[in-house]
Amino acid sequence: MDGDAWGMTRIDVQELRKEYGTTRAVDRLTFAVEPGRVTGFLGPNGAGKSTTLRILLGLDRPTSGTALIGGRRYADLTEPLREVGALLDAQAAHGSRTARSHLLALAASNRIPVRRVAEVLEEAGLAGVAGRRIRTFSLGMRQRLGIAAALLGNPAVVILDEPSNGLDPEGIIWTRELMRSLAREGRTVLVSSHLMNETASFADHLVVLGRGRLLADTPMQDFIDSRIRPRVRLRTTEGARLRTLLLGKGFDPVQEEGGRWTVEGARVDDIGPIAAREGIPILELANEEGTLEQAYLDLTADQAEYASSRPPQTQEA
Numbered sequence: 001m002d003g004d005a006w007g008m009t010r011i012d013v014q015e016l017r018k019e020y021g022t023t024r025a026v027d028r029l030t031f032a033v034e035p036g037r038v039t040g041f042l043g044p045n046g047a048g049k050s051t052t053l054r055i056l057l058g059l060d061r062p063t064s065g066t067a068l069i070g071g072r073r074y075a076d077l078t079e080p081l082r083e084v085g086a087l088l089d090a091q092a093a094h095g096s097r098t099a100r101s102h103l104l105a106l107a108a109s110n111r112i113p114v115r116r117v118a119e120v121l122e123e124a125g126l127a128g129v130a131g132r133r134i135r136t137f138s139l140g141m142r143q144r145l146g147i148a149a150a151l152l153g154n155p156a157v158v159i160l161d162e163p164s165n166g167l168d169p170e171g172i173i174w175t176r177e178l179m180r181s182l183a184r185e186g187r188t189v190l191v192s193s194h195l196m197n198e199t200a201s202f203a204d205h206l207v208v209l210g211r212g213r214l215l216a217d218t219p220m221q222d223f224i225d226s227r228i229r230p231r232v233r234l235r236t237t238e239g240a241r242l243r244t245l246l247l248g249k250g251f252d253p254v255q256e257e258g259g260r261w262t263v264e265g266a267r268v269d270d271i272g273p274i275a276a277r278e279g280i281p282i283l284e285l286a287n288e289e290g291t292l293e294q295a296y297l298d299l300t301a302d303q304a305e306y307a308s309s310r311p312p313q314t315q316e317a
């Protein structure tokens with residue numbers, strides 16, 4: 001299959017609603033996941049991420065609305081594993097099978113060429129343990145096997161639920177590189193995670209849920225920039241003079257412990273030239289970028305179904 005074949009495979013969720021008794025797990029949810037980029041799927045516990053993914057993958061029925069892959073419901077795909085690869089629950093594989101026999105069975109039932117089994121075992125770093133029973137696998141090895149299974153049919157759409165779960169640092173880097181390269185090849189990649197630093201390292205775009213509803217659907221950098229004011233950190237030998245100067249320009253520098261200054265709402269391009277014009281020595285000058293974690297906590301502070309009673313910043317470790 002070449003890149004063009006993956007070109008138009010979008011995920012489209014339209015007015016999706018799912019009720020379990022009186023619980024509205026997903027509520028009039030509408031978003032699209034585009035090919036060629038990695039979309040991070042975020043939200044507090046109970047926000048409805050797993051429910052949405054289960055419906056997308058035909059494991060649950062919506063109360064109303066649709067969740068389509070390339071314009072079709074999962075149940076209507078003729079060869080689902082060749083169109084969508086998914087990792088939902090890495091523990092699901094049969095423990096008494098070997099990694100190889102597990103993948104061979106999947107390949108056989110989905111008309112996938114047998115050579116793909118060796119290819120994905122190699123790609124997932126499992127070639128050396130392919131003959132071992134899955135029950136002897138660590139959580140991280142199961143996770144790798146789950147990802148190998150997702151890639152088996154060379155699908156245009158890849159959906160991964162918490163792919164870093166249980167992986168060691170090398171495994172985490174591997175999944176990150178893998179997701180990025182799948183997106184570069186033009187595939188549609190949707191990845192849920194609770195780890196914000198992790199998500200920031202691989203996602204181009206974010207879809208954020210809270211209490212079953214859409215809270216954000218936006219490029220990752222826009223998401224951060226719209227919620228976290230930039231600031232500048234600096235050191236100077238003439239703090240008092242620079243402070244007066246900056247106050248006059250509408251900034252409000254604050255001295256931190258250790259003699260550093262921070263200036264809210266400023267970038268280095270604002271501060272550097274002002275100091276230079278006045279001949280004030282600058283020993284250090286750096287932008288402090290907002291993080292995805294800060295922006296996410298800001299957005300979801302009121303949204304967590306099981307939120308602690310105090311806001312995160314005052315929580316004890």
Ligand SMILES: Nc1ncnc2c1ncn2[C@@H]1O[C@H](COP(=O)(O)OP(=O)(O)OP(=O)(O)O)[C@@H](O)[C@H]1O
Nearest residue numbers: 020023024025043044045046047048049050051052
């Ligand atoms: N089978 C079910 N029966 C009843 N309620 C359910 C069922 N599955 C999910 N729910 C409820 O639906 C809501 C959304 O749950 P869901 O698992 O989709 O959230 P999530 O965003 O995946 O959470 P987490 O981050 O904890 O995995 C929760 O209130 C949950 O308790």
